[in-house]
Amino acid sequence: MKLARILATAAAAAALMGPLPAHAAPAAGGDSASPDIAGGATTTISAAPYAAQISFDATGTNVGCTGSQISANWVITAKHCDSPSLQSVRLGTTYLETGGTVKTVAGRYASSTGDVLLLKLSTPHYGSYVGLSGSVPATGAAAKVYGWGDQTEGAGTMSYTFKTANVTVAGQGSDTYGGVSVRTQSQSGHTLGGDSGGPLVVNGKLVGVLSTSSILPTPNPSTFTRYYNDHASVARNLSWITSVSGVAGS
Numbered sequence: 513m514k515l516a517r518i519l520a521t522a523a524a525a526a527a528l529m530g531p532l533p534a535h536a537a538p539a540a541g542g543d544s545a546s547p548d549i550a551g552g553a554t555t556t557i558s559a560a561p562y563a564a565q566i567s568f569d570a571t572g573t574n575v576g577c578t579g580s581q582i583s584a585n586w587v588i589t590a591k592h593c594d595s596p597s598l599q600s601v602r603l604g605t606t607y608l609e610t611g612g613t614v615k616t617v618a619g620r621y622a623s624s625t626g627d628v629l630l631l632k633l634s635t636p637h638y639g640s641y642v643g644l645s646g647s648v649p650a651t652g653a654a655a656k657v658y659g660w661g662d663q664t665e666g667a668g669t670m671s672y673t674f675k676t677a678n679v680t681v682a683g684q685g686s687d688t689y690g691g692v693s694v695r696t697q698s699q700s701g702h703t704l705g706g707d708s709g710g711p712l713v714v715n716g717k718l719v720g721v722l723s724t725s726s727i728l729p730t731p732n733p734s735t736f737t738r739y740y741n742d743h744a745s746v747a748r749n750l751s752w753i754t755s756v757s758g759v760a761g762s
Contacts (some may be wrong), residue, residue, distance in 0.1 A: 527597045550700025550732050552677030557606045560658045561640035561646060561675060565609065566593055571644075572614035575670065577591040578659040578710030580718055582644060584636035586602040589709030590721055590744065591622045592627040592688050595717060603637055608660045615638060621756050626691025627723040627744040630756050645717035646761035648694065648747050653681040655714045657722065657741070661706030665728040667702070670706045674748040677701025677736075681714070685742045688725035691749070693742035694720040702728060702736040708716050717762075719746055726738035 530603030541677045557563060561713045579601065587601050598617060605612030619632035625632030649655065659679050660670045678700040685695035694712060703710065720743025728739060731759035746753070750761045 516661075519689040542597060547673045548582060549657065549659050549671070549677050549707055550663050550665070551706050551736055552675045553674045554671075554673045555658075557604060557612075557661045557674055558712070559674070560642075560711060562642040563564035563616040563658050563674065563711065565605075565660060566595040566598060567600045567602060567609075568595060569598045570616065572600045572736055575602065575660065576610055576706065577654045577708045578661070578722070579631065579707070580711040580721075582636065582641050582718070583757065583759045584638050585633050586717070586759060587631040587633065588721060588753070589629050590688075590723055592723070593629045593709050594620055594622055594629050598631070599679065600726050601631060601633065602730070604639055605740070608670055608672045610729045613639075621632070623691070623749055623752055625752070626688070626749050627689050628691075628721055628749045628753070630751050631752065633737045638731065642711060642713070642718045643716065644746050644750060644753065644759060645714065646747055646750055647669050648684065648745060649681045649719050650683065651681055653714050655681055655712055655719070657696075657701075657703055657712055657721070658706065659703065659707030659710040661708075661710070664732055665704060665730050668705075675701070679712070681742065682740060684745070687742050687744040692745045693723060694745050696741045698736035698741065699741045700736070702726070702739050705726070720737050720744060721746065
């Protein structure tokens with residue numbers, strides 16, 4: 513899956529076990545880095561109803577990152593998506609920049625230790641929320657990623673339709689800011705620009721927030737298993753998340 517319109521101003525990413533990784537970059541109008549999904553499969557918002565489009569305008573029509581709703585008042589995404597122009601969130605829609613509900617962002621709260629950003633909504637949105645995992649997933653665990661990111665490296669155009677891909681937990685690593693990450697090995701697809709901040713889900717719980725991904729060759733490879741991703745660990749940031757938002761893990 514691709515997250516479109518990548519801005520190439522990202523800082524160097526931590527080394528992955530595959531080819532050189534790239535900082536996930538937000539789409540045009542967005543911040544410095546965010547990833548998308550190449551390969552994978554199209555799906556509907558019902559597969560991950562908490563998924564959010566992070567928009568760098570007031571109308572939800574300049575999406576550059578992905579996020580997850582964790583309560584009626586809070587959305588979680590990547591800190592590298594933070595920007596004064598991050599003004600709104602679009603929720604409850606399969607399609608990019610259309611449908612669903614647009615909520616104004618009233619406050620942005622960045623972690624001091626990892627690639628995690630909390631967005632406080634101006635008014636509650638009573639939708640579906642993803643639970644926060646209080647533990648680090650086991651190496652080898654099956655996981656899923658979601659987003660509207662680019663579908664090929666550097667394409668700069670996000671997917672109009674929501675996408676998903678299977679990945680496998682490969683251990684721990686480091687996110688863009690040196691925080692502890694959940695490292696994954698891509699399987700059916702690979703995250704790219706625009707997927708930044710998107711959910712990594714194991715057994716229905718949010719275990720990570722997409723931070724960096726390996727750079728893909730062009731055109732897309734026939735298999736994605738040589739490529740890796742680092743997702744800021746929810747468990748390692750959970751005490752801070754709870755202190756800011758009041759949302760606890762389990």
